[in-house]
Amino acid sequence: MQSIFTWYAKWIREGKLKVNSxxxxxxxxxxxxxxxxNIIRKSFGDACAQDLRFVVKSCVGEENFVDMAPNMSNNYCCGGGGGFLQSGYTEERLAYGQKKLDQIVATGADYCIAPCHNCHSQIHELAEHAPKHWGTVHLWTIICLSLGVLCRNERTYLHDDLKEVNIPEWDETEFLV
Amino acid sequence: MADEPLVLTKREGKSFKDIVMEKLPDGGNLNACLTCGTCAAGCPATGLAGMDPRKVVRMAALGMDEELKKTPWAWFCSMCTRCVHACPMNVNIPQLVYNMRASWPRDQRPRGILRSCDAALSTDTCSAMGAREEDFEFIVNDVLEGVREQPGFENIQAPIDKQGAYFFLNQNSREPVNEPEEMIPLWKIMHLVGADWTYGSKGWAAENYCMFLADDDAWKHITEVSIRKAEELGCKVFLNTE
Structure with a gap:
């Protein structure tokens, strides 16, 4: 059992995944x-968190990455985990997520990359309650964006600022509504 | 919490804490709490339902079993393990919470989690959204057909049950069921690096709501179906995609 973050990092280091920021x-x-x-604190630890950062920085540029505080194994749960998303306790789930919301707002980031689907759903919902609605994206979206192979119909979670950036020249697909 | 003083009386038999301690390595260190509050200070669930991780441990120590077993806080803690990560005495609070969940009659646990677990048990795909083998195969091939029209991706693969593939990939059900186009970037990456990979017709679903439901037999079954399929296909690496 391994995490794909580690493999993404390995493939970038080996030159197989030619990402460019x-x-x-x-x-x-x-x-x-x-x-x-579940991936960092509970399974693979800070080495995997470092791989995750290496991948993100390789794709978006080191100067455009802002870490949350605290982070890595010491990071806060988003509030989507442990079944919370399906538990029906919406009010409590959002109250729990306030810590994550404050953390993301403090980074000033335009996007939060959420490489786990539970986190993605929760953080996407939290953004609706934030003063600035950050974008919530899967990691693979940003990798393919930086590879220049991300088509318009694969940009559901990108905001207008990234809808037309680095589009493959052959792309004839349309945005999904 | 009660305004009246708590009167501790002599107990017949084992307490909830005793029973949980028998299940955990080193008894989960549940007797080692220093009451420092590091857990509660760094827990996003502190304050919900008037509870926090330290209170849970203290209530267990005081034998307040009935209160522990009925507080909905068991479902507000996400068992994220940040408390035990921070705890100087390594007190396994998340496992205490897991066992609080398990003490609820199964049919009274949160319906959404229960339904997700039961859906996963209803099919060998283990999909908490109940997606079946033929649904998954159809959607994967349908999406794949579209991607193959893109230059450079004419030969892109998304195999199911490819014998001997190096990687066995799982996939969260929400992708094939709700947003299938989100699988494309992953496939493109695997294609560009030349990875030899496969999904399993059985056990491809990445989520395990039975674990969140605290249903031991069920979550073990879900995990086993997935691992057995990867083994049967002779895959070398079980690659978690999220």
Whole structure:
């Protein structure tokens, strides 16, 4: 049992995954990342969290990555875990998520990369309650964006600022509504 | 919490804490709490339902079993383990909470979690959304057909049950069921690095709501179906995609 974060990092280091952050050089769109509890603290630890950061920085540019505080194995759960999303206790789930919301707001990031689907759903919902509605994206979306192979119909979770950035020249797909 | 003083009386038989301690390595260190409150100070669930992790441990120590077994806080703690990560005495509070959940009659546990677990038990895909083998195969192939029209991806693969593949990938049900186009970037990455991978027709679903339900037999079954399929296919690495 291994985490795909570690493999993404390995493939980038080996030159197999030719990600490039030039698309964000002038845009300077800021990203933060959620360390999923089950993957980082509960399974693979800080080495995997470092791999995750290496991947994100390689894709968005080191200067455009802003970490949450605290982070890695010490990060807060988003409030979507442990079945909370399906438990029906919505009010309590959002109250729990306030800590995560404050953490993300403090980074000033335009996007939060949430590489676990539970975190993604919760953090996406938390954004609706934030003063600035950050975007919540899967990690693979940002990898493919930085590879120049992300089509328009694969950009559901990107905001307008990234709808037309680094589009493959052959892309004839349309945005999904 | 009660305004009246709590009167401790002599107990017949084992307390809830005793029973939980028998199940955990080192008894979960449940007797080692220093009451420092580091757990509660760093817990996002502190204050919900008037509870926090330290209170849970103290209530267990005081034998307040009935209160522990009925507080809905068992479902407000996400068992994220940050408390035990921070605890100087390594007190396994999340496992105490797990056992609080398990003490609820199964049919009275939160319906959404219960339904997700039962849906996963209803099919060998282990999908908490009840997606069946043929549903998964159809959606994967349908999406794949579209991707193959893109230059450079004419030969992209998303195999199911490929014998001997190096990687066995899981996939959260929400992707094939609700947002199938979100599987495409993952497949593109696997294609570009030349990875030899496969999904399993059985056990591809990444989620395990039976674990959140605190149903031991059920979550073990879900995990076993997935691992057995990976073994049967001779895969070398079970690759968790989330």
């Amino acid at each position: 030039d698309w964000n050089k002038n845009l300077k769109i800021k990203f933060t990342v959620q360390d999923p509890c």
